[in-house]
Amino acid sequence: AAGVIQSPRHLIKEKRETATLKCYPIPRHDTVYWYQQGPGQDPQFLISFYEKMQSDKGSIPDRFSAQQFSDYHSELNMSSLELGDSALYFCASSLGQGSPLHFGNGTRLTVT
């Protein structure tokens, strides 16, 4: 069965650079969520989109922005990267509201 696809798998950037992470939800899933998981930490909710509109916002820094496109894929844009942004970034998708989230394998971002 098709799963949530994230790219790239790994990304190394320097401080103050920008990064763009991509997420392709499970087909027919209309809701996308972004989470950040630091080493040894639980996933922290960043932002979500439903039907291409921002739905909820968590602990997403102002330096980050995201959007969901007409084909339902989503991109997380991260600017002025800091060392503390190094983490595993998960995308999850669900079929509408009230159905379980299914996670992608994540993008591991390392900021040096």
Place this chain on the structure above:
Amino acid sequence: EDKVVQSPLSLVVHEGDTVTLNCSYEVTNFRSLLWYKQEKKAPTFLFMLTSSGIEKKSGRLSSILDKKELFSILNITATQTGDSAIYLCAVEAGRGGADGLTFGKGTHLIIQP
């Protein structure tokens, strides 16, 4: 602020043992509680619970929710080494729409042969 607390944080048992993982929560406008298993990569979905007292079962795993006492348990019987993982409890709460999940810190379960 929504809060999800899991216990124990870490558990080491022998193969064949039965384990019970706990998750308690304090949230506003509870909607559902979810259990995930996280090995090396993405959390994989186990159960979604919305109603009290109804056990959900999948093979050797089962889970139940108590909305009055605000907790859930995840049981694993006849444990196997492949059950070793971090088990995450998450709660969906909020005004509606695609609310993000609030995760607990997880229970790190190690099954020894």
